[in-house]
Amino acid sequence: MLSDWFGDMTNLLCVEDAYVATFEAKVTRSDNDRLVLDKTAFYPQGGGQVGDTGEIDGIRVVDTRKMEGMVVHLLDKSSLFTVGHTVRGRIDWDRRYRIMRLHSASHIVQYVIEEMLGMDCKPTSSGLVDDLKDRTDYSFNEKLDPERLKRIEERVNEIIQGEYEIQRYSDQNDPERRYWRIEPFRPMPCGGTHPRTTKEIGKVSLRKGKKPGAGKERIEITLV
Numbered sequence: 001m002l003s004d005w006f007g008d009m010t011n012l013l014c015v016e017d018a019y020v021a022t023f024e025a026k027v028t029r030s031d032n033d034r035l036v037l038d039k040t041a042f043y044p045q046g047g048g049q050v051g052d053t054g055e056i057d058g059i060r061v062v063d064t065r066k067m068e069g070m071v072v073h074l075l076d077k078s079s080l081f082t083v084g085h086t087v088r089g090r091i092d093w094d095r096r097y098r099i100m101r102l103h104s105a106s107h108i109v110q111y112v113i114e115e116m117l118g119m120d121c122k123p124t125s126s127g128l129v130d131d132l133k134d135r136t137d138y139s140f141n142e143k144l145d146p147e148r149l150k151r152i153e154e155r156v157n158e159i160i161q162g163e164y165e166i167q168r169y170s171d172q173n174d175p176e177r178r179y180w181r182i183e184p185f186r187p188m189p190c191g192g193t194h195p196r197t198t199k200e201i202g203k204v205s206l207r208k209g210k211k212p213g214a215g216k217e218r219i220e221i222t223l224v
């Protein structure tokens, strides 16, 4: 699933450095409201994380998607860019930073659920994280009552306040396979963007979302 994520022609600046908010790049393809660049800081939707928004040469980018192996910036109007021309891009940083913090919080919730309830209780899909909340469905054999959810929330916030370094690295044998980890917990496959330390996440609040089906629970995370 992750392996086809970073194998295209566009150099994804956000993979090496999630803090790049402005950049210059060359146009490689321009087609009405779709624009492709030789490099970009815009994260294309994937792995449960929404695509970035922002501006390129003053034109709104309303979403970023992977399409036909390309990273495509979706513009709010048809625009003609000259191939080879240099443009300036700027992502909506406040929005992205919230997404990064919530995405890391989502991994920590998974650590805590494994710690408290065992490895059988695991995500049933990659979930969805935007700038408002993360929602992830877990397989649950037992009931997720309010007290248990509160204990999970307390432990998650304790880890966040522990100011752990968030490690991001590629598989040695497969550079396109990326991992997320805080020591001493196990590495998790993830191609998303993340802050440098858990402390940057700040305090989070957990609540139960709409029940996604029998034997499953949805956990929603918001920034406090």
Ligand SMILES: [Zn+2]
Residues within 6 Å of the ligand: 047, 103, 107, 180, 189, 190, 191, 192
């Ligand atoms: Zn992730």
